Amino acid sequence: MKAMILAAGRGERLRPLTDEMPKPLIEVGQTSLIGHHLNALAAGGFEDVVINVAYRGEQIVTALGDGSAWGLRLHYSRETPGELDTGGGVRRALPLLGDAPFALISADVFTDYDYARLRDRADADVHCVLVDNPAHHEHGDFGLVDGRLIDRGPRLTYAGIGVFHPARFAARETQRFALSAVIREALDQGRASGEHHRGAWIDVGRPSALEAARRTAVRG
Structure with missing residues (x-):
């Protein structure tokens, strides 16, 4: 299974930090935010990772290179x-992702979720x-x-982590x-599964959240 990290965002709410640096490269502990994802993906058995870049994207390409530092491509x-x-x-990246379901992760989150669990969903439509x-x-x-997404409460928050079939985007x-349109389409068709992660998870979208992630990284 391949994985994709969404890393093209501007990071407006973290300005001025993101005025000169893309958010995925902001340090959280001993590595960058995106570096934590790469470490976790390598530990989870992934080998090929696609990263979409836009705002100051060449900084990300230069910093990460070919991925050999993490044992990844x-x-x-x-x-x-x-x-x-x-x-x-994601649709733009489909030629790099292939025809099989892939893991999709937002670079904006900091979590202890075990990405190896995503490999158990290799036959998912949307998870x-x-x-x-x-x-x-x-x-x-x-x-x-019962492991299925529904459109009624009580509700939980999408963690920015999942598995998706490329046909959902190609169509x-x-x-x-937005990615939410793909998820809701699958939900309406009864084709969206889910799981509840109760461990560490932070949406690193605000300065206070960044500081919380840094404290968590130090403790971890």
Whole structure:
């Protein structure tokens, strides 16, 4: 199974840190935010990782190189900043991802989730990891009953971690669309599964969250 990391965002809420540096390269503990994902993917048995880049993307390419420092093979999908949104970014990267379901991870999160678990979902159509609702998203995204996503409460928050079949993106007629549109389509068709991760998870979108992630990294 291949994996993809979404790393094309601007990181507006972390300015001025992101004025000169893309958010995935911000240090959290002894490595960058995206470096934590690469370490976890390597530990989880992944070998090929696609990373989409846009805002200051060449800094990411230069910093990570071919991935050999992590024992990985990295492949880059370059975008124009703000052009494609999350779902469109995946669609652009499909030639690098192939025809089988792939793991999809947002570079914006910091977590102790075991990415090896995603490899057990190699036959998934759409599978989403959910977490308890953070304070800034208290109403959540999806319900979860018997391992299936539902559109009613009580709701949990999508963790930015999942497994997706590439056909879900290839079938979209527009270039720009959100990942949530793909998830909701699968949910409406009864094809979206999920699991509840109860361990560490932080959406590193605000300065306070970045500091919390740094404290967690030091303890870990």
